[in-house]
Amino acid sequence: MSVDQGERHEMVTEFVTESREMLDNIEPQILELEKRSSVSGAVDDEILNTVFRLFHSLKGMAAFLDLGTVINVTHEAETLLDIFRKKQMPIKTEHVELLYRTSDFIRGLMDVIEKQLNDSGYEADAELIISDIKGTISAGNSLIRKTLEAFEPVKALEPNSEESEPAFSEFQLTITPALMKRFADESLEVFEEAESALLQLEGGPHDDELIEQVFRSFHSFKGNAGFFEYSDFEKLSHKAESILEVIRDAQKAVSPAIISGLLTVVDTLRTGVMQLENSGGKIKGLKKTLAMLDHLDVTADNIAIPEDKKKLVSLSALDRAEYIEPDNEEVHEDQDDGKELDPEYIAGSAPGGAGRRSPKGDDDRNIAASSQIALRVDVEKLDQLLDLVGEMVIAVSMVGNNPDLAGQSLDRFDKSMLHLTKITRDIQDVSMSMRMIPVAGLFRKMVRLVRDLSMKEKKKVDLEIIGEETEVDKTIIEQISDPLVHLIRNSVDHGIELPADRQAAGKPESGRLTLEAKHSAGEVWILVKDDGKGLDREKILRKAIEKGLVGPEAKDWKDEDVWKLIFEPGLSTAAQVSSISGRGVGMDVVRRNIEKLRGRIDIRSQLGRGTSFVMRIPLTLAIIDGMIVKVGDVKYSIPITSIKESLRPVKSQITMTPEGLEVLNVRGALLPIIRIHEIYNVKPLQTELSSGISIIVESDTKQYGLFVDEMLGQQQIVIKGIPSYFGNVRGVSGFAILGDGEVSTILDVAELVNSVEGLMEEANGEA
Numbered sequence: 001m002s003v004d005q006g007e008r009h010e011m012v013t014e015f016v017t018e019s020r021e022m023l024d025n026i027e028p029q030i031l032e033l034e035k036r037s038s039v040s041g042a043v044d045d046e047i048l049n050t051v052f053r054l055f056h057s058l059k060g061m062a063a064f065l066d067l068g069t070v071i072n073v074t075h076e077a078e079t080l081l082d083i084f085r086k087k088q089m090p091i092k093t094e095h096v097e098l099l100y101r102t103s104d105f106i107r108g109l110m111d112v113i114e115k116q117l118n119d120s121g122y123e124a125d126a127e128l129i130i131s132d133i134k135g136t137i138s139a140g141n142s143l144i145r146k147t148l149e150a151f152e153p154v155k156a157l158e159p160n161s162e163e164s165e166p167a168f169s170e171f172q173l174t175i176t177p178a179l180m181k182r183f184a185d186e187s188l189e190v191f192e193e194a195e196s197a198l199l200q201l202e203g204g205p206h207d208d209e210l211i212e213q214v215f216r217s218f219h220s221f222k223g224n225a226g227f228f229e230y231s232d233f234e235k236l237s238h239k240a241e242s243i244l245e246v247i248r249d250a251q252k253a254v255s256p257a258i259i260s261g262l263l264t265v266v267d268t269l270r271t272g273v274m275q276l277e278n279s280g281g282k283i284k285g286l287k288k289t290l291a292m293l294d295h296l297d298v299t300a301d302n303i304a305i306p307e308d309k310k311k312l313v314s315l316s317a318l319d320r321a322e323y324i325e326p327d328n329e330e331v332h333e334d335q336d337d338g339k340e341l342d343p344e345y346i347a348g349s350a351p352g353g354a355g356r357r358s359p360k361g362d363d364d365r366n367i368a369a370s371s372q373i374a375l376r377v378d379v380e381k382l383d384q385l386l387d388l389v390g391e392m393v394i395a396v397s398m399v400g401n402n403p404d405l406a407g408q409s410l411d412r413f414d415k416s417m418l419h420l421t422k423i424t425r426d427i428q429d430v431s432m433s434m435r436m437i438p439v440a441g442l443f444r445k446m447v448r449l450v451r452d453l454s455m456k457e458k459k460k461v462d463l464e465i466i467g468e469e470t471e472v473d474k475t476i477i478e479q480i481s482d483p484l485v486h487l488i489r490n491s492v493d494h495g496i497e498l499p500a501d502r503q504a505a506g507k508p509e510s511g512r513l514t515l516e517a518k519h520s521a522g523e524v525w526i527l528v529k530d531d532g533k534g535l536d537r538e539k540i541l542r543k544a545i546e547k548g549l550v551g552p553e554a555k556d557w558k559d560e561d562v563w564k565l566i567f568e569p570g571l572s573t574a575a576q577v578s579s580i581s582g583r584g585v586g587m588d589v590v591r592r593n594i595e596k597l598r599g600r601i602d603i604r605s606q607l608g609r610g611t612s613f614v615m616r617i618p619l620t621l622a623i624i625d626g627m628i629v630k631v632g633d634v635k636y637s638i639p640i641t642s643i644k645e646s647l648r649p650v651k652s653q654i655t656m657t658p659e660g661l662e663v664l665n666v667r668g669a670l671l672p673i674i675r676i677h678e679i680y681n682v683k684p685l686q687t688e689l690s691s692g693i694s695i696i697v698e699s700d701t702k703q704y705g706l707f708v709d710e711m712l713g714q715q716q717i718v719i720k721g722i723p724s725y726f727g728n729v730r731g732v733s734g735f736a737i738l739g740d741g742e743v744s745t746i747l748d749v750a751e752l753v754n755s756v757e758g759l760m761e762e763a764n765g766e767a
Contacts, residue, residue: 069119230281390718401739440468460510470517483590495532535605563603642749
């Protein structure tokens, strides 16, 4: 599958934004370089190295997007700067002017690229810059030769003297923690793109664009690794490049064995980068990984291996711990020459020089620059911002509900307060949206997981992803990653059957696993659904009774309650423990992680048809709109998203069932009544339903009526967690500080409804 126009536009926009930031950093550095060189006559290594890295980064990003003009110009600028770095030529004013011209030219190209998504049409302008840079380089090389010739007689006469030492020393790169972090971050992004493209290649037809994307990823990483002198990274990525060159020329579909090999390279490089601080760029098990790649048959005739001769090498992430072991052996091989561009690829020289020129001129190709700038912000700062917004919401509420203002008519104050409330809400919305990110990144990582699991289990699984553009809070993304992995593992291992078993059951040979995200009533739903064999009620009950988790009476439970037993620690229905699952630990982790987010997980299953897990998590973890109600002297907050309506019922709407259950008739629907004062042992002001207020709430398509004394009004509330010494409080998700300084209990409607249903079932059972 090729990159569509929308994705290309998004990638180019990000490239242009980052490039403009780099160019903004380059220009003052060049100016500072000129000042220091003119004063001392020496080259400032730190500044020069910074300018070099910026041009190098520009070239690397441009290579990923196939922006040939940018690549050519930045490559020549790098070559010139390298001469300065090696102190082979002093920096003069004309050199600084040339660097400024280069920067101006690239800045002008950014406007073009932003508009037309490529840099074509400006090759002639680029040749003028390249010609001048090459002329300067040539002059520098001539100066070097003359200088070396002048030193040769001295070396011949006094071979042991100090003057016989090399006249020029190589520049030594100082790797700072910030530089290492930038390299690691960019590399991990490159690996993610390469992995995604490889997974799309598997099982599909030959796709030149996807192969080029993987090739560019390895090539870009190799260039960056070479700059940092990480030779192990260079060797492995160069080996992957060589394989991809054969694949590119073969014009055939890529076999699973080769895909597995390249994915192993991605895994190995990713691990090496993540451990960079401790490993220093060394790869454990490099020899074995290189040997594995050597054994892959990547000749043009064997890119696509016939099914009957296919011998899959198990190289998934699950096997790498066994395959790639630490070794201390050095690998001595001829290294790549480090050149990222062939000489033929560099634009030829253009006759004559030119003044300062840029594509951004007075001609028809002039395109207005965009003023949009993207900023990278530390997550901790966003957390602090959200905390401050929460405190501001509380402060606004306290001012608006100050008891000293009760009974006073203050029109101007009320208008000002309304305006302040609106601004506060807008600030809250913006600050929360800054933390919202799509689940696409998390979902796409699961593609690799499903592939590796299915290969290991010898199953065929088709993964369908729905709603990957759904945005949720970054904290939620981090917290649901582990539960999602456990659910997918269980679906592939326990749910989806082997191909032969599926065919015997009249199902397609390939199982279907669906991963979906969507918003629903103030919640984000993450669904993991398979079309496998489903949960076996009898087997679950038998295991639970054997372990003493439940008694024989559990056989009368509803299916929904039986399914919840799989979350009990140590309970597993697996016939044998595998490397994937079977110890009864993972599902307990799922439940605990979801509960930390004030969410819950629902299970729906049909024997022989499949199972669905639905993680239901609050959309926001900090600030919600709540309805403040009062029961006796206690105030409660009910999330607005759970409320359908409220009413004061008349006696004719109230009915008592034979089991003693109070129900409320609302337009023909009979809704059970939950008396809050009975749940929390509070003395109410009203006991008659017709004298109080019934708030209709909804949970999982079920509606109930919450009976309270009165409604005090709607308010934004900041959720404060339940202190650990309170333990697990039934039906409570947290607390909130109200405008008058009082503390309100925030009700968790879903948990409250579930607990009440359990009590009713117990009562019916005893009856």
